[in-house]
Amino acid sequence: MDPRPGIIKERLKSIKQTIAVSGGKGGIGKSVTSTVLSLVLADAGYKTGLLDLDFCGASTQTILGAKNTFPKEENGAVPITINGVKFMSITCFTQETATPMRGTDITNAITELLAITLWGDLDFLVIDMPPGLGDTLLDTINLMKSNFLVMTTPSKTTVEIAKKHIEVLRQSNAQIIGVLENMSRGEPSASRELAEKFDIPFIGQINFDPKLEDAVGNAEKLLETRFAKEIKSRVAKTLKSL
Amino acid sequence: MHEWALAEAVISTAVEFAEKTGFEHITEIEISIGELQQIEEDPFLFALEEMLKEKSKPVDKNTKITLEKENAILKCKSCKHEWDYLNALNELDEEKVESIHFVPEVSHAFIKCPKCNSPDFEITNGRGVWINNIIGK
């Protein structure tokens, strides 16, 4: 019998809201959005955590510019705080080394992280999800009560994949916060239609920000970007009103 | 000392088990600890006993804990070679062992198949903390 799932509820009980940034398609801005969202929430005074569950493509540490993230070992693993955000990722343990993992390893590592991480009181725990409908998504649904923020772009393939993503979330009775379109071109949006079709909120559009890349790796600079301001006005606002 | 966190997991799982099975008292919890996670037995046992002292039925100070070590066996998915983690342990520095101690799957970053150098191996045995048996009445 695996002892770890039995303690996860206890570990998460002082977290008011968990937001899993997903969407299905790769490369659509899940990691920048989850990272910047956590920075924006912390900056607004909320107790915030960021959990990177994209083990095979972990990138939030790069976006934050985080170094020396090894957690403190107390009666569990206490996450390091970076710019006000409590940070946990597989890279806290692997640093720069590549970590190829199969499905069972992924499930085991997620279970372990959730069982040992002591988040303490949080208003928000933001999760960066990997692309796809694989183990991580299913484990996140089964092991924790997350609210999903489904990301899209104006691309047809992205919207089609997001549709399947929403279907799986629905079948699993997972909560969906809404659909957020990234890299928008301001045109009438297929993402909005998607949200309407499933009767879930359309949170809004985030524009392509040519200055974003330059700010990656520097949390203070990230907060100054137009991207961050848009995340704040669209997403952070929606979360507060929930 | 994150052994404490794992001890808490064992206790809460035993309590949940008692609720499910209707056991009034858990008399014994048999735990195996896999070598890969390098759990320190004494602090782990100490944590379990401290927690049990504070509890009342279904688990309490009369609940017996038995610990058994399990060798960690790794098996290469590419060439099928099997080896014992203890052979690899000597070559890892303290920081890496510490990382594997927190999350055993991190071993995929630091250990390669000694035959073919692939990082694609399976942990077939002795990963971490496991409850072998819960005895109650």
Ligand SMILES: Nc1ncnc2c1ncn2[C@@H]1O[C@H](COP(=O)(O)OP(=O)(O)OP(=O)(O)O)[C@@H](O)[C@H]1O
């Ligand atoms: N609105 C935006 N403006 C400018 N650049 C953006 C925007 N959104 C994302 N990017 C850039 O696009 C790239 C992909 O973003 P990101 O890594 O966050 O995507 P992802 O969905 O997490 O990818 P993966 O599925 O691989 O995890 C990054 O270089 C990021 O900086």
Ligand SMILES: [Mg+2]
């Ligand atoms: Mg990503």
Ligand SMILES: [Zn+2]
């Ligand atoms: Zn091999």
